[in-house]
Amino acid sequence: MRSLEDKVVFVTGSARRVGRAIALGFADEGANLVIHHVSPSSAEPAQTAVEEAKRRGVDAVITTGDQGNPDHVARMMTEIRGYYGRLDVLVNSGGLFRRADFLDIAYEDWQRVIDVNLTGPFLLTQQAARLMIENGSAGVIINIGDNGGLNGWVSYPHHSVSKAGIVMLTKVSALALAEHNIRVNCVVPGPVLLPPGSTPSTKEHIASSLPVGRLGTPKNVAHACTFLAQNDFATGSILRVDGGEGIASTGQ
Numbered sequence: 001m002r003s004l005e006d007k008v009v010f011v012t013g014s015a016r017r018v019g020r021a022i023a024l025g026f027a028d029e030g031a032n033l034v035i036h037h038v039s040p041s042s043a044e045p046a047q048t049a050v051e052e053a054k055r056r057g058v059d060a061v062i063t064t065g066d067q068g069n070p071d072h073v074a075r076m077m078t079e080i081r082g083y084y085g086r087l088d089v090l091v092n093s094g095g096l097f098r099r100a101d102f103l104d105i106a107y108e109d110w111q112r113v114i115d116v117n118l119t120g121p122f123l124l125t126q127q128a129a130r131l132m133i134e135n136g137s138a139g140v141i142i143n144i145g146d147n148g149g150l151n152g153w154v155s156y157p158h159h160s161v162s163k164a165g166i167v168m169l170t171k172v173s174a175l176a177l178a179e180h181n182i183r184v185n186c187v188v189p190g191p192v193l194l195p196p197g198s199t200p201s202t203k204e205h206i207a208s209s210l211p212v213g214r215l216g217t218p219k220n221v222a223h224a225c226t227f228l229a230q231n232d233f234a235t236g237s238i239l240r241v242d243g244g245e246g247i248a249s250t251g252q
Helices: 017-028 040-055 070-083 107-135 157-180 200-208 218-230 245-250
Strands: 008-011 032-037 060-064 089-092 139-144 182-189 238-241
Touching: 008 017, 017 032, 017 040, 017 089, 017 218, 032 040, 032 070, 040 060, 060 070, 070 107, 089 107, 107 139, 107 157, 107 182, 139 157, 139 218, 157 182, 182 218, 218 238
Parallel strands: 008 032, 008 089, 032 060, 089 139, 139 182, 182 238
Antiparallel strands: none
């Protein structure tokens, strides 16, 4: 039997890229999936992810919504409750990644990044925890951070602040939810996918900046998430899966 057989896992931002790899990593362990997307342009990739999950012998459904909108989050959780009747694992993977100069960020842009990257995971964590408590079973919540939230990236100020908030959200929710047998952890990936339009020289430059000398893969992140879902003594932890990016940039 696969280690997460028949568990229900909701991965936000799972139509594409790393979120998709995380979702399919859970499918490989036998979990049923809730695939999430926001943009109409992601509808076809989301459907493809569902089909890939079903080829792995699990069930999968799609939910859509803006995680920064409380009404959308409530509706998505209602849909999950109606379809599966339970939720075992939430992975807060969806988010925005925007480059900007600190002095040029408009209030609206700042607020949008905070809404999606921090308020959204808070709303999802709160709603997921309520459903897990309602079921009376152990639950797991995994947040996806990055080194910008630990070290600060000057070219991505609003993103870095939102991800720093994710680290603290992980810690405070782990403390608050432990009595309900819900564990909360955070995975901090390093470079595992290049931005669209990157050149071979970009890849070489990024790889050479890492202590391990190479990029990671989305599967590395997926494996970290499935590990934390199964390790019932891990909560409040911040797990770097970054090829040494974090220690290289800080020296500690």
